[in-house]
Amino acid sequence: MASEVSGVGKGIRKRVTTAGSGTLSDFRDGTKAIFHYRTVLCDQNRTVIDDSSEKGKPMELIIGKKFKLPVWETIIRTMKQGEVAEFLCDKSHVLEYPQVSRSLRRIAEGQDPREGQRHCCGGIAQLHDHSLGYPDLDELQKNPQLLIFIITLLQVQEPGSYRQDAWAMTDQEKMEAVPVLHQEGNQLYKQGKTNDAAAKYYEAIACLKSLQMKEQPGSPDWIALDLKITPLLLNYCQCKLLEGDYYQVLEHCSSILNKYSVLNMLHVNGMVHLQLNFQYVTEWPIPCIFSVCLHFLFCIV
Known part of the structure; x- marks a missing residue:
């Protein structure tokens, strides 16, 4: 049963659709979170950008390793194992998402995520004229917007209980x-x-x-x-x-x-x-x- 919408932080709203079990982890540095994610646009059709469950392998995030998309670490810290929740994130939190999505897609395709990337000293602004190889991500990069992340937290592994990637x-x-x-x-x-x-x-x-x-x-x-x-x-x-x-x-x-x-x-x-x-x-x-x-x-x- 869905709960009321709650605030996680500035520009982030959470709605739990399936409650988790057990206690909330402290998510200290080195904790591994294994989860499926679905990324959805805030349009009338709720257009799906990415869905890790369709690729088979879930996402693995190590807390404290400065992942390129910090908002994922922020929202994961609020979840219990087994929980499913939707997070509405302001565009200021998801500017790097097109780059992250490109890397994850290439990994899922068995390709080198770094291939074809160019170093830009000026940051993301200089990437606007450089195609990511995926039209939907190119559009999202040129026109940043709110994103909804639907997260299913499958497993939480404490530091030392797994082999690191x-x-x-x-x-x-x-x-x-x-x-x-x-x-x-x-x-x-x-x-x-x-x-x-x-x-x-x-x-x-x-x-x-x-x-x-x-x-x-x-x-x-x-x-x-x-x-x-x-x-x-x-x-x-x-x-x-x-x-x-x-x-x-x-x-x-x-x-x-x-x-x-x-x-x-x-x-x-x-x-x-x-x-x-x-x-x-x-x-x-x-x-x-x-x-x-x-x-x-x-x-x-």
């Missing part, structure tokens, strides 16, 4: 997580759980990529990180090959081919190593793993 880790935590994720991926691969293994490899790659972005391309540190990324990416491709996701494999292997000029030698090695047990794929030298991927690519019809 790469973006929420310190550099040291990322480096420590990589070998753990690599080993977990290997174990899942041996069990035939290629989808889960791919997720582990992808997470490890994300950790290394975020570290690599801080280095000068081509520098010794950048190259060292790239050499760590390559075998993980090949393992990821091996999983995707077995799942029949050929286009993604083509994309990643093409990017690796641009770095190496030993195609013939690798393909010959692949013909030999195809006879080996794939469960030891991550124990082979990098060229051998790469050659297996190449051999599969040549056989795709």
Whole structure:
């Protein structure tokens, strides 16, 4: 049963549609909130801009990590687990929403959220003449307006009770997580759980990529990180090959081919190593793993 509308803060109004259970968390820094969100315009048709439930995977927000859309942290702090509520937010709170939405959409599409972004020293005003790649977000960026967020708070996880995502880790935590994720991926691969293994490899790659972005391309540190990324990416491709996701494999292997000029030698090695047990794929030298991927690519019809 819906409750009366209440104020959360200046320019934010809340209406509970489904009550939550238990006590309200203190949401101290490091708490993870897992929720689905629906973003709606304040027009006559209540036009839906985004709906995370349609993408399958809910949003995960770490309290205290300075998320680009601070209003989400503000409204989440007022909710109990299991609660569903609508929040009417003044446009001053949602100016960054088009950028945030773009990143979340690209992540859901399996793309790099940073690709195509340009640095603008003047802030959001200078972005008005730059397309985000989505017409509805371009319009919202040019003409900011009130937004309604319908939030379903699925779970609240206390600090220390979960593994952080790469973006929420310190550099040291990322480096420590990589070998753990690599080993977990290997174990899942041996069990035939290629989808889960791919997720582990992808997470490890994300950790290394975020570290690599801080280095000068081509520098010794950048190259060292790239050499760590390559075998993980090949393992990821091996999983995707077995799942029949050929286009993604083509994309990643093409990017690796641009770095190496030993195609013939690798393909010959692949013909030999195809006879080996794939469960030891991550124990082979990098060229051998790469050659297996190449051999599969040549056989795709």
